[in-house]
Amino acid sequence: MFNPDLIASDINRPRQQYRGRFAPSPSGLLHFGSLIAALGSYLQAKSQHGQWLLRIEDIDKPREMPGADTQILNTLEAYGLHWDEDVLYQSKQASLYDAVMDELLANHMSYYCRCSRAEIKALGGIYQGHCKHRNYDKQQSALRLINQHPVDDFVDGVQGLVKVDNGLSHEDFIIHRRDGLYAYQLAVVIDDIYQGITEVVRGCDLLEPTARQITLYKTFGKPLPSYVHLPLAVTEQGYKLSKQNAAPAIDNDRPQPALIAALEFLGQQPDAHLIDATVEQLIDWALQHWQLNKVPKLKEISL
Ligand code: GLU
Ligand code: ZN
Secondary structure (H helix, E strand, C coil): CCCHHHCCCCCCCCCCCCEEEECCCCCCCCEHHHHHHHHHHHHHHHCCCCEEEEEECCCCHHHCCCCHHHHHHHHHHHCCCCCCCCCEEHHHCHHHHHHHHHHHHHCCCEEEECCCHHHHHHCCCCCCCCCCCCCCCCCCCEEEECCCCCCCEEEECCCEEEECCHHHHHCCCEEECCCCCECHHHHHHHHHHHCCCCEEEEEHHHCCCHHHHHHHHHHHCCCCCEEEEECCCECCCCCECCCCCCCCECCCCCCHHHHHHHHHHCCCCCCHHHHHCCHHHHHHHHHHHCCHHHCCCCCCCCC
16 A cells, blocks of 8 residues: 655644645746736635745756746745745655655556557547556656546536546556656645645646546545636637747736736726735735635636
C-alpha cells in the first residue's frame, strides 16, 4: 500500500483552517482570464479568514517565458492580492515527485508504457492497459498509474454535479511523460497535499482533469479538497483566453477597471464609485460583498 506519510502536509495544522491557492504557470503574463482565477480564489479564501497560497507551476520549461514568474508576482501585488507564506516553485519539488513515483512503482501501482499517441488513437483513443504486463523499463517510457479509483462524478461548488466521461475516468493515465516532464496531474495533487490546500478554486478549463486528480488523492490515501470551478473568460470567437493565444496582459498601473470587470464577471455587483477607490479599498469592498452563490456557471465576454 502507498505510504500516505510520504507526502506530508504539516500535521500540526488544523484541518478546519481554510487554505486556498493560486497556481499560475509562468508561460506568460497574467491576463483577464488568470485574474478571474486569482481574484476568485483570493476572495473565497480571505472571506473565510483563510490562507491564500501562491504556487508557480514551472515544470514545463519549453513553455515558459523568461521573467514571467517575477512579473506575475508583481501584478498580484499591484492588484492587492497578497499571498501568505513563501511562494512554492514546482521546479524545487522534483525530489518529492520522484519519491512518490518510486513508491508507486515499488507497490506495483504504476507501469511503464511506450505507446505513442498515434498508436493509442488507432486503438480507439482510450488507453486500455496495452503495456501493463510488458515490464518495460524507464528508458523511452511514460509512467502510467494503475487506476484503482476511477471517479465518475464529483460535486463542484459552482458547477454542481459534474459527470465524467466513463472511458476517461477509468484510464490508466500518465503521471510522468516520455519526454521526462512530470504530468500536471501528479505535480498539482502532490503540491496541493504538501501545501495543505482544503479547497481548489480555479478556471473551468481544469474541470475535466479534476476526476483524475481525485483518483490520485484516493491512491495516496489523502482527504479530498473541495472544488470550485469558475466560469471561463472566452473571446467572441469562443476561444479561451490564455497566454498561449496571446490574451492581452492586464495593466499594472491602473488595476481598478480590470478588478471591477473581473468582479462583474464573477457575478458580484461592484459599485460604480469603486473606479475612484484605491486598490485596497476595492479589494476590501470585494471581500465584504463576496458571494460564491452569485458566480455564474458559464459566462462569455467579448473583447
Ligand atoms: N498551472 C495551471 C494553469 O496555469 C493551473 C493549475 C491549477 O490551478 O490546478 O493553468
Ligand atoms: Zn502502452
